[in-house]
Amino acid sequence: MKSVSAHVSGVKSSGVRVAAALLLSLPLAAGAQGLLGQKKGQGGSEIQGSAGPGGSQGANGLEHCDKPMGAIAVVEPQDYVSQSLSRYGLQSPTGLIRMMVQQSNCFIVVERGIGMQNMMQERALQESGELRQNSNMGGGQMVSADFVLTPAVVFSENDAGGMGGALGGLLPGSSGRVLGAVAGGLKFKEAQTSMLVTDSRTGVQVASAEGSSKKADLKLGGLAFGGGAAGALGGYTKTNEGKVIAASLMDNYNNIVRSVRSQPSLQRDVGTLAEEAGRKTKGGAVFNEGDTIVPKLGNLKVYASASDSSPTVATLAKGEEMIFMGEEQDGYLKIESSNGGGWVKKVLVTR
Template identity: 50%
Template sequence: MKFMGFTLGLIALCSTQLTGCGSTTPMQVGDSSAKTVATGSAGGENAQGANPQLEKCEKTLGTIALVEDQGADWYRILTTNYKLGPTSQVLKLLIQQSNCFVVVERGAAMRNVMGERALEQTGELRGNSNFGKGQMVSADYTLNPSITFSANDTGGMGANVASFIPGLSAVAAVAGSVKSREASTLLTLIDNRSGVQLAAAEGSAKKWDLGLFGGLFGGSAAGSMGGYTKTPEGKVLVAAFLDSYNQVVKAVKNYKAQTVEGGLGTGGALGVQGGSTPASQKVDQERRANRTRVAPTPPATPSNKTK
């Protein structure tokens, strides 16, 4: 009975002490700790609160659609392991804020776009809804994102070294709590009319997380510093995509079209013997010319033999 009374008393004491812990702070709308590097908004050619590191264009270069390979391994890991949504939503914000391209919808919202047209065709919409044909804008370009590498460091390479050195156990504890999150992304820009790749750019980002736990500086320090280890992987991925998109913008600002003698898609400049392309015909012509230039050696006769 004494043990039961002690247990109930302990539960009551814990409940009393934790009442304050159960209270919540007011909701912080627009809190900076919840933001990624893709900040602010965009409306038309105007942007508000955009990341100052985002590259921008004075002149819009054309319309663009985004496509993600949802069957790729990186997309499966992104949506299942990391519980993150499509990367296209973040990229659409960055693209519109940069004013380099006008984004046209070809993703999930396209179902609603076509659904409204289907309702109009069945007579369900009001008159003068203006959903007739010939109004949709074509996409001049396609941007294709992919994640080439994303990893969380298990942490503390320094801890393994410091733990073997006398007197450096505290250093080992700190080193073991330092972890890194890093990601590498890739963007390719395709011309929709020709299918030619116009630009490609890699981007990367890395963040160090520092978590100091109670064994080193006590419980209060552990509670406050441990929050730094909660940084979502998604924030690092967004930063990597910002980097790769900036590289795409730099590339298109300095764009110069690749040219092939004879034109693109006509066979190329590398010919083969017996081929039908201009480069292949040139190979055969040069071969015939070389054959005619080399005169055959006349056979030996008694008159030209050395006496």
């Protein structure tokens, strides 16, 4: 039995020595060029390209819809998710998810993140009088979010660092550290993501789905390249961790689309992104249908049509209330009042 055991031990030891020899026979510079070198046009992740009112590019693998099923806001994941992602040099996945949503054309994306702060800043500037007149930053113009999407990410690693340590231990000094870093980077990674979709009006969770992705990859440790490689290649389109998570998010989002698509009662008529982008906004105050408005001065004329050359059908006193009927034409608003209905000049009325 001793001879058999010694033979097996010798085979294992020999295998380690052979592996070490093979790795050491590769020049470090060549290894860096082959494993970490970038090839133009062949990088990126499962999620890439662009999207806009004119359509999308690079949306391979995504579910696609003929028209949006509602407006959706993508919120930031919980803090523990962001902290875990930051360990791999990855930022919040919300930007990636928003691009996926827009590329699919299954929902209109509304801003409820950092950009929202800037939008509210513009409105504050308008109220303070700092913006030009007729900038049209009044209320009643933002699109409502029909749904709120909350993402989460869970990922795990099976580290082959034990093998790397064994190989690195065979050689002294820096050579051993380099070898251990190379072999210790052999990992099998798996990412699981979840998305929860909530109806923003009722607060009811209407859809939930999971996504997953796996990948075996070779990652060179920081010791081999002075510790700078990981930072230089960080991001969802560059690092292996990022690509695995991006693929999982795509799988996850596709499941969400299938879930909402199978339930017509969840779908909302919100038009298209091209229609929203092409919607013309006019300068001056913004009034919504049904708003109560009053004249800025006395003896406000109410015309039969949207023209001051048309007959006058009524005259309103300053402060006399009228209801905006939702129609606007050539600088005139259609109204109804206790003295009759007609058209009044927009610049002469206020809320």
